[in-house]
Amino acid sequence: MTVTFRGGNEHVRALVGRLRRIRARRAADALLLGVPSARRARRAGERSLRAVTSLRIELEAVNLRESSTRVSEAGGDEEIARLARAVNRTLERLSEADDRAEHACKKQRQFAADASHELRTPIAALRMRLEEAQLHPDETDLDDLLGYMLRDLDRVQDIVADLLFLTRLGAVPRTVERVNLTELVRAQAARQVDGHHVYLRLDPGVIVDGDPDQIRQMLGNLLDNARRHAARAVRIVLCRVGDGAELTVADDGEGIPLADRERIFHRFVRLDAARSRDRGGAGLGLAVARAIASAHHGTLHVEESPCGGACFVLRMPLSPGRRT
Incomplete structure (x- = not known):
């Protein structure tokens, strides 16, 4: 069976024309609505471009040392503000690194x-x-x-x-071994502290980890310093304190003033009482001793001596297998 629409072509053409008019109106409305958005987007882009240009100029001035080591930071959480803050953090780190390098030089x-x-x-x-x-x-x-x-x-x-x-020291890898600190102190004391009364009290079996040659040199420097400045006696005590070994080397000499107790570990420093090159060394022995102590995760400082002179206190961690 065949169905025929009368005037079908006219109806189709009318419908198509209506659809075209609707589409045209919608396109015009969209264009009218998009113009303000486009303007806002353009203004935002121009602001961002100005901010980036300003940031570039300030960075160039920093590189040329024409201003402070910071750039202007805008408020808010926009990407440009976050970039400026990140730049300032980087500049601060660079400034700190430059200061450290200058200090080292x-x-x-x-x-x-x-x-x-x-x-x-x-x-x-x-x-x-x-x-x-x-x-x-x-x-x-x-x-x-x-x-x-x-x-x-x-x-x-x-x-x-x-x-x-x-x-x-620190640049060349150390030979790390288990070192019997008790026996090392006993041997160094017998060899170096001559001509004085020596009081020796050593806990048995005090074991540390480290380079035996460096530890021997550190002990030798401390004992030689005590020998040179002692009047009559040197007191050497080694004991366990918690998880560490504590060695004290005290003499009955003139002692070290409180203000000089850190300075004596600087290189080439001699106190007035030890300036004679016939008695003293080059002023490097204590600097070397502290450097070795630090390389072995230890500390070395000066305290009051029970003998009336100077008392050097060395602390080092015990070997893990000997901690009690």
């Missing part, structure tokens, strides 16, 4: 100047003696000259060895 320059000054003294003494022997060969006692020269060379050698040790 100053310390290095001071260290080089101190080392040069310290080495100049024995070298000048060597030169003076050689020139005097050259001018007066008939009046020169060769044995005395060689003895003086060897002592001066020993001093130069000790200074250079300590300087090399300080520069390498």
Whole structure:
């Protein structure tokens, strides 16, 4: 069966025309509504571009050291504000790193100047003696000259060895072993503290982890310092304190003023009571001892001595297997 619509073409054309008019009105309405949005978007984009341009200019000024080490921060939580805050945090870290680098450079320059000054003294003494022997060969006692020269060379050698040790400590991996601190202290005391009354009290089997050569050098520096400044007696005590070992080396000498008890661990420092190069060293022994203690996760400082002089206190962690 066939169904025929009368006037079908006319109805279709009318419907299509109506749809086109509706679509055109909607497009016009959308265009009218989109113009303010487009304007707002454009203004927002221009503000963001100005903010980025301002941030770039301020960063260029910071790089050229034409302003402070910060850029302007806008309020709010927009992306530009977060970027400015992130830039300021980065600039603060860079400034702190620059300050640390400058401080390290100053310390290095001071260290080089101190080392040069310290080495100049024995070298000048060597030169003076050689020139005097050259001018007066008939009046020169060769044995005395060689003895003086060897002592001066020993001093130069000790200074250079300590300087090399300080520069390498921490940069070269240490040999870590279980070290019997009790036996090491006993051996060093017997070898180095001569000519004085020695009071020795050592807990048995005090074991620490570390480099035995470095620990031996640290103990030698502490005992040599006590020997040189003691009047009659040196008191050495080693005991366990909690999870650590505590060694005290005390003497009955002149002692160390409270204001100088930290300064004596600086390199090339001698107190007035120990300025004589005949009695003292280069002023590096205590600096080396503290550096070794720190490398072994320990501490070294000065306290009041029960003998009336100075008391050096070394603390190191016990070996994990020997903690009780």
